[in-house]
Amino acid sequence: MIHYALQCASGHDFDGWFRSSAGFDDQARRGLLECPVCADTSVRRALMAPNVRTRAAIAPPEAKPPEPKAAEPQAANPVPNLPAPVPSTAVSAPMPDQVRAVLQRIRAEVEKSCDYVGPRFADAARDIASGAVPPRPIYGEATPEQEAELADEGIEVARIPWVPRAAG
Numbered sequence: 001m002i003h004y005a006l007q008c009a010s011g012h013d014f015d016g017w018f019r020s021s022a023g024f025d026d027q028a029r030r031g032l033l034e035c036p037v038c039a040d041t042s043v044r045r046a047l048m049a050p051n052v053r054t055r056a057a058i059a060p061p062e063a064k065p066p067e068p069k070a071a072e073p074q075a076a077n078p079v080p081n082l083p084a085p086v087p088s089t090a091v092s093a094p095m096p097d098q099v100r101a102v103l104q105r106i107r108a109e110v111e112k113s114c115d116y117v118g119p120r121f122a123d124a125a126r127d128i129a130s131g132a133v134p135p136r137p138i139y140g141e142a143t144p145e146q147e148a149e150l151a152d153e154g155i156e157v158a159r160i161p162w163v164p165r166a167a168g
Contacts, residue, residue: 001018002019002021002023003015003017004017004046006033007044007045008040008042010037010040012036012038012097013046014035014037024045028043036101036102038166039101039104039105039166103162105166107165108165110139111139114137115139116139116140118140119140119141122142122147122149124138125157126150142157
């Protein structure tokens, strides 16, 4: 495997792993590489410093005992093995570009693959769940109350943060 530092035409830097140099060239030529920040498919190898391994670099480092951490107050976690909930103040922070790019790709896929039912979402979901209409992927709007009612009825729905479309 070969590790490359990559850069899109907009100047965003990211990494990629490839089977070979020819593998990178083939994927880049076919437009299969995509910037995780802006989804640009014009990707090239960036300048990298060589990584030369020496005997000292190969030898395992001496094991040091872990330093004890200071006890930090944490919110109660209702689900084991998952991180504690993020405080609500994190919502006001600006959205990272990588997250925005992923949400833009999700939006594009939903709009391409699902039927928009608008404010009739709850009724359309019920019709599909009851078998009154053939199953199909849908999206639209629902109030928090409608979402709660659907959940009480055993109808699973998901809320996706709807970000502005990616610039074309």
